[in-house]
Amino acid sequence: MTSQSAVSQLASAMGQQPAPIYLRVKQAIITQIRAGHWQPHQRIPSESELVNELGVSRMTINRALRELTSEGYLVRMQGVGTFVAESKGYTAMLEVHNIAEEIALRGHEHTSRLLTLEEVQADGERLTMPGVAPGQPLFHSQIVHYEDGIPVQLEDRLVNPVMAPDYLKQDYQAITPYTYLMQVAPLSAGEHVVEAVMPDAFQQKTLMIDAREPCLLVRRQTWSGNHAVTGARLLYPGTRYKLLGKFRDHN
Amino acid sequence: MTSQSAVSQLASAMGQQPAPIYLRVKQAIITQIRAGHWQPHQRIPSESELVNELGVSRMTINRALRELTSEGYLVRMQGVGTFVAESKGYTAMLEVHNIAEEIALRGHEHTSRLLTLEEVQADGERLTMPGVAPGQPLFHSQIVHYEDGIPVQLEDRLVNPVMAPDYLKQDYQAITPYTYLMQVAPLSAGEHVVEAVMPDAFQQKTLMIDAREPCLLVRRQTWSGNHAVTGARLLYPGTRYKLLGKFRDHN
DNA sequence: TGTATTATCTTGTCTATACAACCAGGCGCG
DNA sequence: CGCGCCTGGTTGTATAGACAAGATAATACA
Numbered sequence: 022m023t024s025q026s027a028v029s030q031l032a033s034a035m036g037q038q039p040a041p042i043y044l045r046v047k048q049a050i051i052t053q054i055r056a057g058h059w060q061p062h063q064r065i066p067s068e069s070e071l072v073n074e075l076g077v078s079r080m081t082i083n084r085a086l087r088e089l090t091s092e093g094y095l096v097r098m099q100g101v102g103t104f105v106a107e108s109k110g111y112t113a114m115l116e117v118h119n120i121a122e123e124i125a126l127r128g129h130e131h132t133s134r135l136l137t138l139e140e141v142q143a144d145g146e147r148l149t150m151p152g153v154a155p156g157q158p159l160f161h162s163q164i165v166h167y168e169d170g171i172p173v174q175l176e177d178r179l180v181n182p183v184m185a186p187d188y189l190k191q192d193y194q195a196i197t198p199y200t201y202l203m204q205v206a207p208l209s210a211g212e213h214v215v216e217a218v219m220p221d222a223f224q225q226k227t228l229m230i231d232a233r234e235p236c237l238l239v240r241r242q243t244w245s246g247n248h249a250v251t252g253a254r255l256l257y258p259g260t261r262y263k264l265l266g267k268f269r270d271h272n
Numbered sequence: 273m274t275s276q277s278a279v280s281q282l283a284s285a286m287g288q289q290p291a292p293i294y295l296r297v298k299q300a301i302i303t304q305i306r307a308g309h310w311q312p313h314q315r316i317p318s319e320s321e322l323v324n325e326l327g328v329s330r331m332t333i334n335r336a337l338r339e340l341t342s343e344g345y346l347v348r349m350q351g352v353g354t355f356v357a358e359s360k361g362y363t364a365m366l367e368v369h370n371i372a373e374e375i376a377l378r379g380h381e382h383t384s385r386l387l388t389l390e391e392v393q394a395d396g397e398r399l400t401m402p403g404v405a406p407g408q409p410l411f412h413s414q415i416v417h418y419e420d421g422i423p424v425q426l427e428d429r430l431v432n433p434v435m436a437p438d439y440l441k442q443d444y445q446a447i448t449p450y451t452y453l454m455q456v457a458p459l460s461a462g463e464h465v466v467e468a469v470m471p472d473a474f475q476q477k478t479l480m481i482d483a484r485e486p487c488l489l490v491r492r493q494t495w496s497g498n499h500a501v502t503g504a505r506l507l508y509p510g511t512r513y514k515l516l517g518k519f520r521d522h523n
Numbered sequence: 524t525g526t527a528t529t530a531t532c533t534t535g536t537c538t539a540t541a542c543a544a545c546c547a548g549g550c551g552c553g
Numbered sequence: 554c555g556c557g558c559c560t561g562g563t564t565g566t567a568t569a570g571a572c573a574a575g576a577t578a579a580t581a582c583a
Binding site: 041 | 565566568569570575576577
């Protein structure tokens with residue numbers, strides 16, 4: 022069978038470089054997977070087998086396998102065995118940051134202008150939020166964010182009064198809604214949708230762009246516990262803003 | 273000082289629920305951080321101190337601290353101590369997937385049409401890649417991807433011949449360039465830029481959209497080792513495609 | 524034959540111990 | 554005064570041993 026040759030290849034893949042043993046074990050296992058010797062869903066040798074093959078203590082093997090599991094390379098089932106996870110397929114991620122932080126990080130000046138701060142009634146269509154029935158009150162705010170005086174984001178936000186009853190009383194020159202909401206209702210889950218749209222007349226005017234400039238629209242819905250906290254529509258002028266992301270394969 | 277009370281609070285925060293000890297230690301530490309008792313950059317008790325305070329073996333403490341470090345809550349320095357990392361501030365991430373996989377995942381049919389597959393010369397402007405001097409050869413491909421017959425992505429790709437010399441010989445009905453390149457040059461790092469743009473005449477025609485429809489443009493550059501492998505410009509019709517992301521605060 | 528029990532293999536956790544690697548501050552010596 | 558050494562504290566790694574918990578297959582029993 023292939024198991025014997027696979028194991029000897031495994032042992033040789035460890036080498037004797039000056040690196041911690043658990044790391045060499047991890048590398049050896051990743052090598053087997055990348056080389057295709059161990060296929061997705063296939064069972065790999067048990068801890069005690071690896072202990073015998075590699076001459077390493079079980080705790081060290083266990084650490085290697087545990088870390089590879091948390092990194093998505095393996096799947097483990099108590100009482101059953103350890104299996105190769107299906108192709109990680111590189112999750113290439115984009116981070117979506119808080120606008121004020123991001124501007125500050127670039128060393129620029131962030132200012133904002135409050136356009137709207139009001140209570141509205143949920144209507145089940147545009148003015149709606151999961152868990153808030155039509156007719157119930159909602160808080161609504163509109164804020165333009167500027168980077169060195171140039172508008173870069175139009176923030177249109179609905180807030181669940183149950184989760185943030187004092188939302189209307191805050192000073193949004195001093196604190197961004199994002200920061201305030203994170204304080205009163207720590208985020209537990211969220212969702213993003215990013216799309217390309219054309220701005221309407223109002224949006225063109227407030228962002229000071231012309232009618233033919235496409236915009237990035239980020240719709241974000243966040244939850245605290247089981248309750249929806251806020252839904253935001255963040256509109257960015259296409260020529261002044263880009264979403265940037267880096268990714269890296271860290272063994 | 274507060275250290276005594278903080279420690280006793282730590283011990284009580286452990287509780288004696290029926291959960292693994294290392295998890296209870298992790299929870300207790302996260303609780304201290306969230307409650308503000310332990311501030312960012314502040315040093316937390318050493319492993320041996322925690323051993324004494326909590327009556328747990330050092331290896332268990334070590335596992336808890338190690339995992340919290342890899343999760344971004346703590347920063348550790350050998351010979352110095354363990355410190356609270358600065359506000360994790362939750363990273364809201366968007367994943368950018370392989371188009372073929374994504375369509376298959378939705379249970380739809382993915383097809384593609386090869387428009388261009390050629391060798392060009394790097395010109396230092398539009399046709400350029402990090403590490404490839406102007407005048408050097410580059411491979412160039414253009415492919416339209418369809419979901420159930422509807423065009424959803426125009427893929428315009430430049431490939432480094434050094435990293436994938438056989439790129440022009442592949443059958444891109446059978447395998448996507450992404451998949452092929454991943455095989456011959458496993459990804460080690462990459463970058464994304466997402467922006468909103470208007471399509472030019474050629475793009476309108478191939479994506480079958482009209483001139484006023486904004487598009488999402490994802491520019492992706494990937495590296496294998498220290499060598500640039502490929503740069504792709506992925507153009508999506510704004511009305512037919514959205515980038516979706518979920519995030520979650522997992523302790 | 525069908526069912527309950529047992530044995531065994533697997534991963535999951537915990538401990539005690541040991542040594543290595545690294546850092547900071549103190550000490551002594553020139 | 555300045556330099557190097559040493560020492561104590563800290564994290565990093567490795568091991569052997571033990572028991573718990575889950576899953577599966579073999580076995581015994583009715």
